[in-house]
Amino acid sequence: MMLQMVLRRIAIGIATILVVSVIVFVMTRLLPGDVAQIILGQGATPETLAVLRKELGLDQPGYIQYFIWLGDLFTGDLGISKAGGATISSLIGGRFGNTMLLAGLVALISIPISIVLGLWAAMHPGSWLDRIITFGTLSTISVPEFFIATIMVLIFAVELHWLPSTAMLADNMSFLELLRGLAMPIITLVIVVSAQMIRMTRAGILNVMSSPYIEMAILKGVPRGRIILRHAFLNAIGPIINVIALNLAYLVSGVVVVETIFAYPGLAKLMIDGVQTRDLPLVQACAMIFCTTYVLLILVADIGSIVSNPRLRHPK
Amino acid sequence: MNENTTEKLLEVKDLRISAYNDEKQEIPIVKGVTFDIYKGQVVALIGESGSGKTTISLASLSYTKPGLEFTGGQVLLNGEDMLTAPPLRKREIRGANAAYLAQSAAATFNPAITIGEQVTESAVLHGILSQEEANKRAVELYYALELPDPDRIGFRYPHQVSGGQLQRLMAAMALCGKPDLMVLDEPTTALDVTTQIEVLKAFKKVIHEENSAAIYVTHDLAVVAQIADYIVVLYSGEIMEQGTAEQIINNPTHAYTRRLMEAVRPKPAAGLGTAVGAEHTRDIPALAVKEMTAGYGGIINGEPAVTILRDINVAVDNAHVVGVIGESGCGKSTLARVMAGLLPPARGDVELEGVKLAGGLQERKLSELQKVQFVFQMADTALNPKQLIGNIIGRPLEFYHGLRGKEKHAKVSEILKMVELPPEFANRYPMELSGGQKQRINLARSLAANPEVMLCDEVTSALDSIVGANVIKLLTALRDKTGVSFVFISHDLSTVASFADEIVVLYAGRVVEQGPADEVLEPPFHPYTRLLISSVPELRIGWLEDTMQKREMAVGIAKSVEIKATGCPFYNRCPLGIDGTCEQKTPPIRTLENGHQITCHLTVDQLTEAEQHTQKILHGFEKLEDKSLNAGA
Numbered sequence: 001m002m003l004q005m006v007l008r009r010i011a012i013g014i015a016t017i018l019v020v021s022v023i024v025f026v027m028t029r030l031l032p033g034d035v036a037q038i039i040l041g042q043g044a045t046p047e048t049l050a051v052l053r054k055e056l057g058l059d060q061p062g063y064i065q066y067f068i069w070l071g072d073l074f075t076g077d078l079g080i081s082k083a084g085g086a087t088i089s090s091l092i093g094g095r096f097g098n099t100m101l102l103a104g105l106v107a108l109i110s111i112p113i114s115i116v117l118g119l120w121a122a123m124h125p126g127s128w129l130d131r132i133i134t135f136g137t138l139s140t141i142s143v144p145e146f147f148i149a150t151i152m153v154l155i156f157a158v159e160l161h162w163l164p165s166t167a168m169l170a171d172n173m174s175f176l177e178l179l180r181g182l183a184m185p186i187i188t189l190v191i192v193v194s195a196q197m198i199r200m201t202r203a204g205i206l207n208v209m210s211s212p213y214i215e216m217a218i219l220k221g222v223p224r225g226r227i228i229l230r231h232a233f234l235n236a237i238g239p240i241i242n243v244i245a246l247n248l249a250y251l252v253s254g255v256v257v258v259e260t261i262f263a264y265p266g267l268a269k270l271m272i273d274g275v276q277t278r279d280l281p282l283v284q285a286c287a288m289i290f291c292t293t294y295v296l297l298i299l300v301a302d303i304g305s306i307v308s309n310p311r312l313r314h315p316k
Numbered sequence: 317m318n319e320n321t322t323e324k325l326l327e328v329k330d331l332r333i334s335a336y337n338d339e340k341q342e343i344p345i346v347k348g349v350t351f352d353i354y355k356g357q358v359v360a361l362i363g364e365s366g367s368g369k370t371t372i373s374l375a376s377l378s379y380t381k382p383g384l385e386f387t388g389g390q391v392l393l394n395g396e397d398m399l400t401a402p403p404l405r406k407r408e409i410r411g412a413n414a415a416y417l418a419q420s421a422a423a424t425f426n427p428a429i430t431i432g433e434q435v436t437e438s439a440v441l442h443g444i445l446s447q448e449e450a451n452k453r454a455v456e457l458y459y460a461l462e463l464p465d466p467d468r469i470g471f472r473y474p475h476q477v478s479g480g481q482l483q484r485l486m487a488a489m490a491l492c493g494k495p496d497l498m499v500l501d502e503p504t505t506a507l508d509v510t511t512q513i514e515v516l517k518a519f520k521k522v523i524h525e526e527n528s529a530a531i532y533v534t535h536d537l538a539v540v541a542q543i544a545d546y547i548v549v550l551y552s553g554e555i556m557e558q559g560t561a562e563q564i565i566n567n568p569t570h571a572y573t574r575r576l577m578e579a580v581r582p583k584p585a586a587g588l589g590t591a592v593g594a595e596h597t598r599d600i601p602a603l604a605v606k607e608m609t610a611g612y613g614g615i616i617n618g619e620p621a622v623t624i625l626r627d628i629n630v631a632v633d634n635a636h637v638v639g640v641i642g643e644s645g646c647g648k649s650t651l652a653r654v655m656a657g658l659l660p661p662a663r664g665d666v667e668l669e670g671v672k673l674a675g676g677l678q679e680r681k682l683s684e685l686q687k688v689q690f691v692f693q694m695a696d697t698a699l700n701p702k703q704l705i706g707n708i709i710g711r712p713l714e715f716y717h718g719l720r721g722k723e724k725h726a727k728v729s730e731i732l733k734m735v736e737l738p739p740e741f742a743n744r745y746p747m748e749l750s751g752g753q754k755q756r757i758n759l760a761r762s763l764a765a766n767p768e769v770m771l772c773d774e775v776t777s778a779l780d781s782i783v784g785a786n787v788i789k790l791l792t793a794l795r796d797k798t799g800v801s802f803v804f805i806s807h808d809l810s811t812v813a814s815f816a817d818e819i820v821v822l823y824a825g826r827v828v829e830q831g832p833a834d835e836v837l838e839p840p841f842h843p844y845t846r847l848l849i850s851s852v853p854e855l856r857i858g859w860l861e862d863t864m865q866k867r868e869m870a871v872g873i874a875k876s877v878e879i880k881a882t883g884c885p886f887y888n889r890c891p892l893g894i895d896g897t898c899e900q901k902t903p904p905i906r907t908l909e910n911g912h913q914i915t916c917h918l919t920v921d922q923l924t925e926a927e928q929h930t931q932k933i934l935h936g937f938e939k940l941e942d943k944s945l946n947a948g949a
Contacts, residue, residue, distance in 0.1 A: 219377055220410060220411035231426050
């Protein structure tokens, strides 16, 4: 039964990606002016436009163009950017690496911190640390990320001169130099994503804490720490995995503001640039990468929830 | 008697516990309670809900439910005061010196941890046993509690065993650390009678073997009579009367104790229901189910993936109460869902006043929907907490009858009056009402549709016995007044026997016996009906031991239900089964007088003979049944 459910989720994930690909394709075509028009500019004659359209395959019916585009996408051929004529894969390649580096470092720091703080707050509800955590997370959730980023720059770069105000990346940096260079965006993003994860962990555990089986554990004389870690955490893990996945997806696709403030060459910024210059193939490729990341992460979270459910793992 | 029975284990002295409301006013819950428990003794705390019995029992573990506070007195366990013990000491005592068994094992076992770990956890944490020793002791307890596959049941998860097994596993969990005192909080109340008797037997045996003392909390005097040495009768946080079991059961002195004894329903027997008035009778049944098979999952050739009900024929006559009885999982609720159209049957028909109904809800006409109404078990979840009672009852009036404004308002008042509630209740929210009042609103909501048939699914099961009895009275009155028919689903044969006109006995998705209540409750019985009737506890010390010696108990108890397509499903629990026939051929329906039907391979004469044989062996039992017959007549 469990395998069946997992396979089902995977099938749904693939279907979602395909549906999104259709939407992305149709939406970008709805934008005024086609690629040939953009490339040749306002002064192009209808004859030259027609020649270029034929060359680009734009004279074919829409669905055929879609399948050609989809086929290219799967073989890694993301097309050629209008700006400078470089291949999109080469444009995206480096940016994708940068984004993954930042996201990975933030995840590595924020997930353990969030779970530990969330558990701690749940273990001592109403204590001073719990109140600080609750107040702190609420504040950071309600404050926009660019505000946090700006405050960071003001404190650490302008006043204290501890850290560079922009994220600097160079090829021959050591890991420590890299960490110092990325410190500002990392700290900002850790603050932003941890708040949600801490609150969810705390709420999930406290919700389970009112179950009769927790009362039973108390009446068995089980210490509070073990009640939380062994009895409550296992039953609260489903929603926690999901909020982690959502935040990771945000780290890949939603950090454009932070990237802009720290001038970090990431994927989200590349996509915004693509929109500004009407570089449709680039926008399509970025959209597909973001969507696939989302679907994959949610898929992993779903499968995690299924596997962590003993009713599904051990059927009758 | 044991030598250490004279030694005091627990002394409760003038115990006081209070709750505090939103205005910080003190509301006393337990008002100065004093009693002792000696080693090896089982003390029962009995009373209705709200009597404070659970609160008092938890005090022996130095625990109060959230919102409650100890305000006075002492609870001495082995001479040590539990109420003033520091937090760390409390934790040491819980599970090691005093262990708790809750009402619903299904909710108190952690779904994510194996049974074995949960059973041994306390003993290992408190350093009483090493993990290996604890595992060994757990297996010994599984054997003592007669659990299936004792060597491996510990590796399973809670959802993989049955409710009755979990209840016994919880006893193993409590006993693993060899506590001095066990606190059993209504441990059999949520169980079917046949499961209850099996769990009671296991508890009694284990308590005796381990020579541990116990507090047994319950509202059921008949159960108490089987297991307790000493009884404390509570009402509203005060002790009304206390004494040895014999004293209290055979010679109650306090008026409240006598009232509790009267609330113990008589043994299910013929002649307890009320007759139907002639003015409502008609030729065509109000609702009928014909040759119906239903289940869940995809349907292939009229066979669902999981068959729950098979070849069901049931007719509900106008202004009749049809009681549907059977153990949990036998398909009672599924039958009601098919009748209501919530679950389209795989095969067969549902007919309303002789006209075939569509299987699914969506295809039924408005007038058809209006005539069949469902009353759900839990009023708490069935009533929208954000809606005023007036809106809850007014909605069906609008939807089915197009009533609005003043007209609707007047009708709501009228319906409230029918369920014996004041019209002002229309301006209240469900949470402002008591459990019994909410159940009346739940009924009123269905009643507002002005139905022909009301399907009541375990509507009294969550209620106190006295409150439940009042709801039954109301149902009878409604039937007499309006001529509505009831399908009354219950696992409690006593309740069904007290007011049903007809009884349908379901077993493993099949009708094993049905007919007029007086016929079904009189011999000859289907062997399963016999088992059900014998399993209802009697208010008599020694009843459990007598009953366990009966043939049908020896065969029928502690066996799980098998749902099969061929043969008689009851074969593996039947004392009268014919090898080679019953397990292979579907039993024939034998028709007796007045439409009484028994589905069995044995002939009516054979069944009658078997019954006479049982009665001869159990002379005492025979006398008692005579008594309850007289009481009902």
